[in-house]
Amino acid sequence: MNSEVIIISGPTAAGKSQKALSLAKEIDAEIISCDSIQVYRNMDIGSAKPSQAELLEVPHHLINVCDANIQFNVGDYILYAKKALKEIQKKGKRTIVVGGSGFYLKAWFSAVTDEIEIPSNIKTEVEKLAQKENVMLAKLLELDPNAAKIIDIQNPRRIRPALERIMASGLSLSELKNKFSSLPCPMGDFQKTFIMQDLQDPELFERAKHRIDKMLAQGLIAETRKLLELGIERNASASSAIGYRETISAIKSGNFENLSEEIYKNTVALIKKQRKFFKNALFKTS
RNA sequence: GGCUGGGUAGCUCAGUUGGUAGAGCAGAGGACUGAAAAUCCUUGUGUCGGCGGUUCAAACCCGCCCUUAGCCA
DSSP, X not given: OOOEEEEEEXXXXXXXXXXXXXXXXXXXXXXXXXXXXXXXXXOOTTTTOOOHHHHHHXXXXXXXXXXXXXXXXXXXXXXXXXXXXXXXXXXXXXXXXXXXXHHHHHTTTSOOSOOOOOOHHHHHHHHHHTTSTTHHHHXXXXXXXXXXXXXXXXXXXXXXXXXXXXXXXXXXXXXXXXXXHTOOOXXXXXXXXXXXXXXXXXXXXXXXXXXXXXXXXXXXXXXHHHHHHTTGGGOHHHHTSTTHHHHHHHHHHTOOTXXXXXXXXXXXXXXXXXHHHHHHTTTOOO
């Protein structure tokens, strides 16, 4: 059993997939994707998914595992990835993890979720509170007056899970944080080799630009139309993926004039955000 | 040549009845326990096209000029 895992990451368009593919062939490895959009079926062009041929050349895991209208999250990722890792190891093959989704990637190094189960009655109760503005926050501060010291209470995305966890566990956020910080890496213990695949700015931005124009030429708009029919808008994360969200709004407004530029602008922002995450958060254990 | 809109932060533009200017985007930095290609926070002195004039006070009023888009000749 080979317990080494090679992890390749870096910003979008830096050539991670190609690198992983050639390395996998070289050392007879299988690939576990670490991409929050490539998990969805039918999101092929816009997520720069490996081609059908490439997917057959080397076994890829965590690609096409979820319908685009259903939301996937890190918790799901961990479950699937652990299973894939076990399968690969059982075959006696080596594992390459590739992708630029920082939060998912972090799961290969440290805990990113706790084990608190949120009972459905608490979920529905919080759901009710969420209807009215600021009620969730008020409730959170009532149950834990020090909440603002632990989470960003100005970020609505943080309030809800925090409240659910407090209600489900009866603990304060600082107690929860303490417990959380001692949790082990969910993927298990194994030797890791981390490879950062990045390029110099002018070159990477150029590549990103070309890739976007290629995506449009390959039919990104048609792909997005199909995804709309499949109900992608019911999935907030899939429908706000770069490339798709701009295309969706272009389809709705009927104005495709600045589509390429819009996608490019947001792609550049993504590249910068990814680099920041790698620099500041990936290896940080809170 | 005449008429009519524009000319305000790197870009797109707001600026109510005159009191020396803001938003979004971009840029920079930061956060991050289940949407993470998401979300949130911090960060804006710029000859308000130019020159004159009116006024205690003008991006806002008046004149001339420059420039740009469209229309009419």
